[in-house]
Amino acid sequence: MTTLLxxxxxxxxxxxxxxxxDCNFQVEKNSITALIGPNGAGKTTAFNCITGFYRANQGxxxxxxxxxxxxxLIQLLGQPFTWTDPIHPRRTLKKLGYKLFGGPHRIARAxxxxxxxxxxxxxxxxxxxNLLVAQHRQLVGHFxxxxxxxxxxxxxxxxxxxxxxxxxxxxQLTTEANRLAGQLPYGHQRRVEIAxxxxxxPILLCLDEPAAGLNPQETKALSQLIRRLQKELHxxxxxxxxxxxxxxxxxxxxxxxxxxxxxxxxxxxxVQQNQKVLEAYLG
Amino acid sequence: xxxFILQPLTTATLVLILTTPISGLVLNGYDFNLKWQPPLLLAxxxxxxxxxxxxxxxxxxxxxxxxxxxxxxxxxWPRLATILLPLLGLILPFLLGKYWLTIAILALIYxxxxxxxxxxxxxxxxxxxxxxxxxxxxxxxxxxxQEYLGLSFWAAIPLGAVLAATFGVILGFPVLRMHGDYLxxxxxxxxxxxxxxxNNWITFTGGPNGVRVDFPTLFGLEFSRHAKQxxxxxxxxxxxxxxxxxxxxxxxxxxxxxxxxxxxxxxxxKRMPLGRAWEALREDETAxxxxxxxxxxxxxxxxxxGAMTGGIGGVFFAVSQGFVNPTSxxxxxxxxxxxxxxxxxxxSIPGVISAAIIVTVLPxxxxxxxxxxxxxxxxxxxxxxxxxxxGLVRTTRPVFQGL
Ligand SMILES: Nc1ncnc2c1ncn2[C@@H]1O[C@H](COP(=O)(O)OP(=O)(O)O)[C@@H](O)[C@H]1O
Ligand SMILES: [Mg+2]
Numbered sequence: 001m002t003t004l005l006x007x008x009x010x011x012x013x014x015x016x017x018x019x020x021x022d023c024n025f026q027v028e029k030n031s032i033t034a035l036i037g038p039n040g041a042g043k044t045t046a047f048n049c050i051t052g053f054y055r056a057n058q059g060x061x062x063x064x065x066x067x068x069x070x071x072x073l074i075q076l077l078g079q080p081f082t083w084t085d086p087i088h089p090r091r092t093l094k095k096l097g098y099k100l101f102g103g104p105h106r107i108a109r110a111x112x113x114x115x116x117x118x119x120x121x122x123x124x125x126x127x128x129x130n131l132l133v134a135q136h137r138q139l140v141g142h143f144x145x146x147x148x149x150x151x152x153x154x155x156x157x158x159x160x161x162x163x164x165x166x167x168x169x170x171x172q173l174t175t176e177a178n179r180l181a182g183q184l185p186y187g188h189q190r191r192v193e194i195a196x197x198x199x200x201x202p203i204l205l206c207l208d209e210p211a212a213g214l215n216p217q218e219t220k221a222l223s224q225l226i227r228r229l230q231k232e233l234h235x236x237x238x239x240x241x242x243x244x245x246x247x248x249x250x251x252x253x254x255x256x257x258x259x260x261x262x263x264x265x266x267x268x269x270x271v272q273q274n275q276k277v278l279e280a281y282l283g
Numbered sequence: 284x285x286x287f288i289l290q291p292l293t294t295a296t297l298v299l300i301l302t303t304p305i306s307g308l309v310l311n312g313y314d315f316n317l318k319w320q321p322p323l324l325l326a327x328x329x330x331x332x333x334x335x336x337x338x339x340x341x342x343x344x345x346x347x348x349x350x351x352x353x354x355x356x357x358x359x360w361p362r363l364a365t366i367l368l369p370l371l372g373l374i375l376p377f378l379l380g381k382y383w384l385t386i387a388i389l390a391l392i393y394x395x396x397x398x399x400x401x402x403x404x405x406x407x408x409x410x411x412x413x414x415x416x417x418x419x420x421x422x423x424x425x426x427x428x429q430e431y432l433g434l435s436f437w438a439a440i441p442l443g444a445v446l447a448a449t450f451g452v453i454l455g456f457p458v459l460r461m462h463g464d465y466l467x468x469x470x471x472x473x474x475x476x477x478x479x480x481x482n483n484w485i486t487f488t489g490g491p492n493g494v495r496v497d498f499p500t501l502f503g504l505e506f507s508r509h510a511k512q513x514x515x516x517x518x519x520x521x522x523x524x525x526x527x528x529x530x531x532x533x534x535x536x537x538x539x540x541x542x543x544x545x546x547x548x549x550x551x552x553k554r555m556p557l558g559r560a561w562e563a564l565r566e567d568e569t570a571x572x573x574x575x576x577x578x579x580x581x582x583x584x585x586x587x588x589g590a591m592t593g594g595i596g597g598v599f600f601a602v603s604q605g606f607v608n609p610t611s612x613x614x615x616x617x618x619x620x621x622x623x624x625x626x627x628x629x630x631s632i633p634g635v636i637s638a639a640i641i642v643t644v645l646p647x648x649x650x651x652x653x654x655x656x657x658x659x660x661x662x663x664x665x666x667x668x669x670x671x672x673x674g675l676v677r678t679t680r681p682v683f684q685g686l
Contacts, residue, residue: 051573101577108575116573122566125559126680132556133563134574139556146555147548153555161683178682200574 003064004029004204004236005050005112010059012045012260019045021260023059027204027253029066032230032237034247034268037257038280043240044117046257047208050238051114052077052104063110065203071110078102109137113202115193117209117240123182127173127192130181131164134199167195171225187218191225198229205229207239211246219243223250248272256280291333298322298329306649325648332637336675369543376535384531386647388603391538392596393639397623398545398632399592404621405630406558407585408565409458410467413474414620416454417447417590419612421597423481426494426607436499439598440541447594448587450477455586459579462568474617482609493608496601498530506530538599545592546632552588553632554681561585562630622660626667628674637675 005027012020019042027033035043048054050061052073061073078099085092098106108114122130132139139146139160145153168174171191176184181192190210197205210226211219223246229235241247247254248268255265258280264271271277299322306321376384400414421443428434428442454473458466481488488494498506505516506529516525552558560581563571568578601607623642627634646656667674 053569053572101579103577104572105575105577108573114573116570120567120570120573122563122570124566125562126682128683129559129562129680133559133571133576136556136560136574136576140560143555143557146557147551149551178680180680196574 001028001031002066003027005238006060006062006064007046007050008060008062010046010049010061011057012042012049012054013057019260020049020056023257023260023262025255025262025265027236027238029064030230030234030236031252032226032239032250033253033255034251035238035240035255035257036242036244036247041257042260043257044208045260047114047206047238047240050107051112051206052107063107063112063204065111073107073110073112076102076106076110077104108200108202111201111203112206113197113200113204114206115190115197115208115210117212119186119189119193121181121189121193121196123180125181126178127168127181127184128161128164128177130192130196131167131199132160134196135160135163137200164195164199167198170228171195187214190214191222198235202235204236204238207237209240209242211241211243219246226250287334287337290337291330294333295326295330299326302326302649321648328644328648332641335637372539373536376532376539381528381531384528384535385603386643388531388535388538388599390640390643391535391542392600392603393620393623393643394542394636395538395545395596395599396593396620397627397635397639398542398549399589399596400620401589401624401627401630401632401635402549402552402561402585402592403589404624405628405635406553406565407561407582407589409582409585410463411470411589412467412614412617412621413454413470413472413477414589414593415612415614415617416474416477417450417593418597418600418616418620419477419481419609420447420450420590421594422601422607422611423488423494423597424594425598425601426496427488429496430494436598436602440595443594443598444591447597448591450594451586451588451590452583454590455583459582471614471617474612474614478609478612481612489608491608491610493606496605496607498605499602501533506533534599534603541595541599545595546636549632557581557584622664626664626674628676628678631674631676631678634674634676634678 003026007023007025010020010023012018023042023046035046037043045054049056050073055077056074059074063071063073065071076098079095081092081095085095122133125133139156142150142153142156145151165174165177168177171194173188173191173195176188176192181189184192190213194205194207194210207226211222214222226237226239227250230237239251251268253265254268254271256263256271256274256277258276263276263280264274266274302325303322306325307318309316309318376387379387396414396418399417400411403409403411403414424443424446425434425436425439428439434442454470458469461469482490484490500506504520507516509516549558553562560571560576561584563574563576564578564581564585571581572578600611604611619642623638624635626642627636627638649656649659
């Protein structure tokens, strides 16, 4: 087993509220790792730190994509300048570069895709357009040929469409391709959001409560799809979930958060027996 | 088919009844005369507008049903319209008198401005209340460039565009993190700053007195009766009688080509990654960033392209007036352009075009009623918000077939 994501001493405060307190965990490559815990435990905050929407107050986040150099996720967000900077001009220049062009989009490009707890689709656009926006990076280079509608633009565009249709087929959404995303039923919207995240060709897929608001059949179907993503497409999945049944059935590794602290982690069966976890959930 | 005649006919009759007392009656002492042309013209315009809108909207519904049936059903007329309408626009100036020609030019300028602001507000979803700044930058860029550097009209079009785009980026950068109301206030301030600078920097811009602008030449041909700028007058070159219409014809046709090019560009952009990213940014910025899209470049490109279009509009405005001064660039103008975009339907190109035409042509037809122009305008806006909040023309989403 190799580590894909390493989280060390992660701290996140909002004023007086300590949302994350010295969190340490790691996500193994090609695993399904679940992040669980009571409401307000800091799960979404941990996601936001990993994907760069929040800047952690302290701690390190390292991402180890296979066959590529490792990435310091916090550096990608652009760190504040310090008084020692003038001594290291090269490092300072790099910092300036990240300050100007850094941000969560750089983390997405590094190979971490995510969905949101409250679905965030482009509601006034069609499902296919949603998935095409996710492939912006692959297409945006063809500017002039795009204006002229030249051959290589059409080819790139068709490739992107094929890619999008592949994921729609995977999530059984082919018939919805040309509908407005905002008009879909909630369960479909959730799947479209996952399909959209997958269109960015991620290495690590982070799902924030993917089964929230789904009925039991939909939840079951979703868990099978997530399993297939791991088994057939060799993706690594980090998910937040409330449905304990789903977590126990699906995950290889469970991390339990309570009041911003990791109170237990390990295989699902072991975590289920853990005294602290039982207390956190019952008491 | 019958409704396609009946409904517009009802509208036309209503317009006739409503506007005859306003635009047809001319007081003459204690008596009055009845003029039939203006109300009839208005009714006719209403008829065709309604017809056009019905056809446009039918197309969108057809597209919707087509997408659910997955059968490609292309009505022949949209392609026909894309050929016929430009042709009509090309023939039109030869049928118009000088007065209407100047109004047509103004309408084209507003179409250009509307298209530019449509990128920023309609597509990228950033409420810009200071769009007139870029218009002013284009107009003054040309006027001052000519005064101090001897800049020619043909060089001013690209240079004005670049200058305005630069200003767009300069404005865009500090407001990257702002949304909604805050963005609106800052852009409003930016528009006022530009106007105040133009008004008060008297040694450079001439202040309220403005700057004179020479009419351009075409390959050394001049449009005046006698050569003033060292070329040959056009009418002598062609061996025809002098007519003051020539210069307006020239201006109209040049502007028309520029508008066509802009429409083409924006239509393409809407189907390209950049255009899609603009719309995605309008829908949800956070989601955009989670997909690896750099919101900075996307936003700045929208500001720059919108400003560029506004700047080109400004260059043409300066030429058509032969003179620029700061009173042409007040907040009122920004509001008017924004009204065009909202009235037309945010993001819709045919919508912006028809709204720009309505907003420029209608006041001319209702000249005698000009005291109430703003009132009517306000009522029209309120009515739109109630009955057609999505604007005159609904935006259509691209449908991908055969997948
Ligand atoms: N942007 C924020 N500003 C202030 N407090 C926040 C913010 N985001 C989260 N919090 C606080 O952090 C704690 C953890 O929240 P969250 O991560 O959303 O919990 P959950 O585990 O339910 O996803 C909560 O007490 C919440 O109030
Ligand atoms: Mg949460």
